[in-house]
Amino acid sequence: MHEDSRQSAGHDPGRAIRHIFLEEGCADLPYAQEICARAGLPVTIIADRQEPPVTYAPFPANLKAGKEHLLLCKNRGSFFKPCPGTREYRCCDYHVLNIGMGCPMDCVYCILQAYLNNPWLSFFVNTDALFDELDLAFKRTTQFWRIGTGEFTDSLALDHLTALSPRLVHYMRDKSRGVLELKTKSVAINHLADLDHNGRTIIAWSLNAPQIMAREEIRTADLSERLGAARQVAAMGYKLAFHFDPIIYHEGWQEGYSATIKQLFDMVPAEKIAWISLGALRFLPPLRAIALSRFPGSTFFHEEFITGLDNKQRYFRGLRVEMYNHLLAELRRRASPHTCLYFCMESDEIWQECGFGAGKSQSLPDDLDLAFSRCG
Numbered sequence: 001m002h003e004d005s006r007q008s009a010g011h012d013p014g015r016a017i018r019h020i021f022l023e024e025g026c027a028d029l030p031y032a033q034e035i036c037a038r039a040g041l042p043v044t045i046i047a048d049r050q051e052p053p054v055t056y057a058p059f060p061a062n063l064k065a066g067k068e069h070l071l072l073c074k075n076r077g078s079f080f081k082p083c084p085g086t087r088e089y090r091c092c093d094y095h096v097l098n099i100g101m102g103c104p105m106d107c108v109y110c111i112l113q114a115y116l117n118n119p120w121l122s123f124f125v126n127t128d129a130l131f132d133e134l135d136l137a138f139k140r141t142t143q144f145w146r147i148g149t150g151e152f153t154d155s156l157a158l159d160h161l162t163a164l165s166p167r168l169v170h171y172m173r174d175k176s177r178g179v180l181e182l183k184t185k186s187v188a189i190n191h192l193a194d195l196d197h198n199g200r201t202i203i204a205w206s207l208n209a210p211q212i213m214a215r216e217e218i219r220t221a222d223l224s225e226r227l228g229a230a231r232q233v234a235a236m237g238y239k240l241a242f243h244f245d246p247i248i249y250h251e252g253w254q255e256g257y258s259a260t261i262k263q264l265f266d267m268v269p270a271e272k273i274a275w276i277s278l279g280a281l282r283f284l285p286p287l288r289a290i291a292l293s294r295f296p297g298s299t300f301f302h303e304e305f306i307t308g309l310d311n312k313q314r315y316f317r318g319l320r321v322e323m324y325n326h327l328l329a330e331l332r333r334r335a336s337p338h339t340c341l342y343f344c345m346e347s348d349e350i351w352q353e354c355g356f357g358a359g360k361s362q363s364l365p366d367d368l369d370l371a372f373s374r375c376g
């Protein structure tokens with residue numbers, strides 16, 4: 001287990017934050033003031049677009065210290081955009097809402113290590129612009145929008161501080177052409193209680209084999225904590241989703257993933273699960289060296305990989321199929337018939353090799369919409 005791992009707790013990963021920096025241009029925003037008051041941490045106001053004045057080691061060692069500083073700032077780009085899936089693999093037509101950058105948890109395989117080199121986390125407080133963009137999207141077309149917030153961060157890891165989830169849940173409650181998915185490895189669910197969500201928000205957890213969660217997902221909640229939180233939000237009427245991603249090859253992987261799936265269905269009502277995705281480990285080549293320099297004890301990057309059509313490293317096809325078939329067999333035995341099981345970013349050939357009927361990969365977006373509407 002890595003230094004500062006599980007014992008530092010998944011209950012509130014945001015508690016690692018020691019200092020808040022606030023852009024001058026956001027200082028008068030009531031939402032920014034609310035976050036600062038709730039955090040009770042030292043706040044330094046800095047000029048707009050200025051970097052927080054923190055001392056840090058060179059990249060990538062700076063990433064660990066970066067989890068202690070939170071910058072509240074304005075998003076000067078767009079908040080809402082299609083998920084950047086690649087053409088070569090089947091994508092689920094998700095849209096991402098960019099609420100901030102960086103995550104207080106620290107997974108060895110996290111792709112953000114290769115994308116973000118700032119020694120601070122950013123959270124966007126100009127949420128009026130975020131909701132304006134969503135309004136425009138809902139007005140502009142008649143399509144059904146599946147929306148997630150977890151592209152550059154975890155959806156709930158900072159929610160104890162930001163309380164963004166009630167605002168999003170409240171916004172979505174009357175959007176009959178949309179669903180919001182909040183995906184996390186934390187158990188920061190306090191702000192989800194007593195909300196009029198009208199069934200338009202799904203709360204989702206990423207899951208893994210117990211050994212991977214313990215060794216490679218630092219400062220996250222453990223399996224029992226995640227599933228306990230899932231059971232609580234199901235009792236609040238929320239629909240659920242789970243993501244086995246990344247599936248990692250390791251000694252005892254069959255038993256590990258089987259144990260997680262058993263515990264999942266022992267603890268959580270199957271009929272509340274809208275969808276479950278599977279995705280084997282894949283990563284851009286530079287991630288390997290970055291992760292190994294930060295976590296030299298990790299061994300899973302030493303397996304054999306091939307370069308996929310999207311230039312990401314993946315396990316050989318035979319191993320991917322073997323792992324997927326194992327997890328699918330366990331899931332198919334226990335899942336509700338309306339739960340949509342699917343692959344994240346896999347080829348049509350893999351779908352067929354894993355027992356999905358012809359055309360199943362192409363109909364994924366429709367199948368997800370249907371699963372959402374049928375889920376109890």
Ligand code: SF4
Nearest residue numbers: 103105106107110153
């Ligand atoms: S929880 Fe997600 S975003 Fe956070 S470190 Fe882990 S993989 Fe990265």
